[in-house]
Amino acid sequence: MNGLIMDYPLTTTTILKYAKSAFPHKKLISYLPNGDRHEYTYDELEKRSCQLANALKNKLGITKGDMVGTFAWNHYQHVELYYGIPGIGAICHTINVRLSSQQTEFIINHSEDKVIFVDATLIPLLEKIAPKLETVEKYIIINAPENFSTTLLNIIHYENLIENQLDTIDWPILSENDACGMCYTSGTTGMPKGVLYSHRSTYLHAMTILSPNAGNYSNDDVILLIVPQFHVMAWGFPYMCLLTGSDMVMPSLHLQPKAIIKMLESEKITKANGVPSIWMGVYEEMKQNPPSKKLALKEYLVGGSALPASLIENFENDFGISGVQAWGMTETSPLGTASRLQKKHKALSHKEQIKIRAKQGIEFPGIEMRIVGDNGKVAPRDGKTMGELQVKGAWVIKSYFKTNNRDNFTDDGWFRTGDVSTIDADGYMEITDRTKDLIKSGGEWISSVALELALMAHPKIKEAAVIAIPDKKWSERPLAAIVLTDNSTPISDDELKEFLSYDFANYQIPDNYVTIDLVPKTSVGKFDKKEIRRLYAEGKLN
Amino acid sequence: MNGLIMDYPLTTTTILKYAKSAFPHKKLISYLPNGDRHEYTYDELEKRSCQLANALKNKLGITKGDMVGTFAWNHYQHVELYYGIPGIGAICHTINVRLSSQQTEFIINHSEDKVIFVDATLIPLLEKIAPKLETVEKYIIINAPENFSTTLLNIIHYENLIENQLDTIDWPILSENDACGMCYTSGTTGMPKGVLYSHRSTYLHAMTILSPNAGNYSNDDVILLIVPQFHVMAWGFPYMCLLTGSDMVMPSLHLQPKAIIKMLESEKITKANGVPSIWMGVYEEMKQNPPSKKLALKEYLVGGSALPASLIENFENDFGISGVQAWGMTETSPLGTASRLQKKHKALSHKEQIKIRAKQGIEFPGIEMRIVGDNGKVAPRDGKTMGELQVKGAWVIKSYFKTNNRDNFTDDGWFRTGDVSTIDADGYMEITDRTKDLIKSGGEWISSVALELALMAHPKIKEAAVIAIPDKKWSERPLAAIVLTDNSTPISDDELKEFLSYDFANYQIPDNYVTIDLVPKTSVGKFDKKEIRRLYAEGKLN
Ligand SMILES: Nc1ncnc2c1ncn2[C@@H]1O[C@H](COP(=O)(O)OP(=O)(O)OP(=O)(O)O)[C@@H](O)[C@H]1O
Ligand SMILES: Nc1ncnc2c1ncn2[C@@H]1O[C@H](COP(=O)(O)OP(=O)(O)OP(=O)(O)O)[C@@H](O)[C@H]1O
Ligand SMILES: [Mg+2]
Ligand SMILES: [Mg+2]
Known part of the structure; x- marks a missing residue:
């Protein structure tokens, strides 16, 4: 017997419509590549996403299942792409702009992108490989300066593309299992592999990372998205911020410590995400040139590599800002765990508390994890026994895009992360290494x-x-x-x-x-x- | 093209397994009907739920789709029923113990409960109608005292039922659309109507109400569940607490202001839920006999009827405790909105802030709402125009159980709440009345x-x-x-x-x-x- 509940697919469009209804006045602020500050509301984001969706259909002939590439920094146009593309059933493929030409060429041909939305500052990278791109029919240029020229063929300017398009649309009804986004892994251990997210996985991941045990985001927050939109969908933050009604601040290419600190100050940022190296740089800069006023920043969420205990400690002692460690992979959308203290830890010494916070932490609901030792058996949760970390869950891949990597999955359906870790009796996972680096x-x-x-x-x-x-x-x-x-x-x-x-x-x-x-x-x-x-x-x- | 993400059904069993893995040491504390304090961990909850599930199958012959009634207060055994029954694909039907005999008889016959789990103190209510119950084969008695006797036939004691059962089980793989729980409406406007929840709706509702914009619950919280488990699944809190790793405190029948205050004090409760009349009573009692120490209670979540601005104000001024108003219905699992201030409201006077908090608030992601005027048109969000509140979403019913109430739904698929309300430009909904009370x-x-x-x-x-x-x-x-x-x-x-x-x-x-x-x-x-x-x-x- 089924429950008598409405069918209500969890899609990126439900998120966009939600923000329009619940948080129309909340803001998306962008520091564009040329340094300009741009600001508009979620209401305008929704309207322009509709315009974009109409243009994709009417002007570019994009249809359901088409792959649409983005090669761009974090800014409002890229957020519009995050909603406009999947909204019509196409797939938003975010291409890492920092890969080698060889990797970029491989990824674009492998994913079969039909069009690519590219930031003007990044065009030189594409010009180099354009002749070898087999499927790309058009380039849409974002943020082009006045005196702009390129050797790319078939270009349209983003604003020209969407102008005169209706700012409403009858969004098609999608299945929540439809593909919505694609991202390749970082290529740390080899050639990048494609990961295809569904609307459902994107929604559930975003809904989960906002919870108090995870990132703890609310409509009171102003969030700086340092993690690039070309890296695992900026950890899902462009979706999450619309669910929470947090203001979103987008730095595009202004990622130097000084630039970040300036945004933290002037936008009164309360939360931010980023990899450890970014926060190390910010810490050092703040240490050398302490801000004149205490920052509004309460917490930064770190993942991608291990967050050193020393950095957690220094940031907190010197500036009263907490680091929260999270672990994740492109293959897990990305976030799977975070490390926060619990009531029972309050009695511990500061040193011991930092030790726990420096672990990768507890899995989120929707994710299951286990470690499997060399003997093929599930290892005990004793904080000592090491083994390969394996996960499953509602936002974990079941296979790579166009690749039959059965080796990456166990016979009983778990994904093999390639990370080696321990899990302690309280459920805190700690990454010891990558299998390949042990x-x-x-x-x-x-x-x-x-x-x-x-x-x-x-x-x-x-x-x-x-x-x-x-x-x-x-x-x-x-x-x-x-x-x-x-x-x-x-x-x-x-x-x-x-x-x-x-x-x-x-x-x-x-x-x-x-x-x-x-x-x-x-x-x-x-x-x-x-x-x-x-x-x-x-x-x-x- | 589908996303390449694992199939991972959202069920109550995923919640139970999650708590066992992530928060094994967290506590479920019960004040039993006889006054005893009982305490165990989520690890033990999981084990006993497995025992119960095994007993349901092996001893009671319960199979998928069977209706299993509960007629009980809030306590650990009732939580075990919340997981054990749906875990094997049966439906946990929580019967309101405060209805009239006539209503109770109607509900049990209408739902076709096969067995009923009943608290010893509540047996007299069932004894009166037992001869007229057409489908009930057995009664399982919870918390029976030593010298216990009843005229009910075919009884088993709860502990006898589950003793000697294995504390592990191979949970069956369920579809997340399978029915999981059932609850009848309160009968304020007429005869109660049956609402059948799915695993999916239960999971998504629980996952949503823990978010900072809603209840804001984390593994740091100790939550008192004043809302009875026989009333809309205690607002989903027995599921939510396992997702957050909050400690859960269950008062069973100890719902008098004095008793509640004692629990708030001794268990260091940080959050609680309840209808306004409960909180009015608690406030008055605290006013007359102020607690000797400031309570740990930070916030109480109120729904079911309007929370008066005066109560919000008094509780806050006198005791520093915040009231958060939520709106919901049995038909919406129940929670659909909550009212919290946003950054933009910080500049307002205290009086104006209270006015906003006294509204029913903003819809949660997963819920859509609109008001429709007498003219059948969607009314503007101007804070003045009144109309019928209509909702749809991932935990809203599409029909009542065994009743063809097409009148309760619009042609375009929205549920008609029977509430009259306004929505203001910031999206805050305010209930003006029930249609029938205007x-x-x-x-x-x-x-x-x-x-x-x-x-x-x-x-x-x-x-x-x-x-x-x-x-x-x-x-x-x-x-x-x-x-x-x-x-x-x-x-x-x-x-x-x-x-x-x-x-x-x-x-x-x-x-x-x-x-x-x-x-x-x-x-x-x-x-x-x-x-x-x-x-x-x-x-x-x-
Ligand atoms: N908090 C963390 N601490 C330590 N390592 C982390 C943490 N978060 C992520 N990682 C590492 O990053 C990996 C995931 O990174 P990502 O998906 O970006 O691609 P990659 O694994 O670096 O590249 P590729 O798979 O192509 O070699 C994890 O498997 C883990 O090794
Ligand atoms: N915060 C609130 N403020 C005002 N009214 C509320 C609030 N929360 C809930 N309600 C009222 O409670 C109703 C839902 O209550 P419930 O599902 O318990 O059954 P009922 O409507 O009282 O009973 P029945 O439908 O059988 O007549 C809503 O439709 C609304 O009228
Ligand atoms: Mg990897
Ligand atoms: Mg009603």
């Missing part, structure tokens, strides 16, 4: 992430990346590549070994340390260990 | 609710109910039935008319006032206007 030395596993986080807690060290290097006797040994806080105060190998000996067994402590100027980073700011390994293999790390 | 005087509509709320703001008045009485000249005129705060300080008709003249036009002000000892209430504490009209018709109101 170091096996003399038959024992060594966590590169644990070493990195420990090293980065040393005041003389700004960043540290640890990789495995081949070793005759032990098969592998860790090598630590270190960036100094200040080049005039170096640190000796012995000092480092002594420092690590508090927390690590002897065999886990690296014998080798090299000082580098900068840790190579991926397109989304993660430590690029492929690149560090390459440098080492080429003898360039000494 | 007063039409000289061709103009008068809102009985607005008059009641205004009268209750007078310090000499404790409660006031307004009904229409027939009038030769004007067709109908309002009559106000008043309960005095203190019988020794009466109030004259002229004083009342003068008082009302600040906010009401002359024709809206009642000519007639009668003092009564108590406003008759329905099974769930609403003003029983059917009863007041009957008393008036019989000449008993003078």
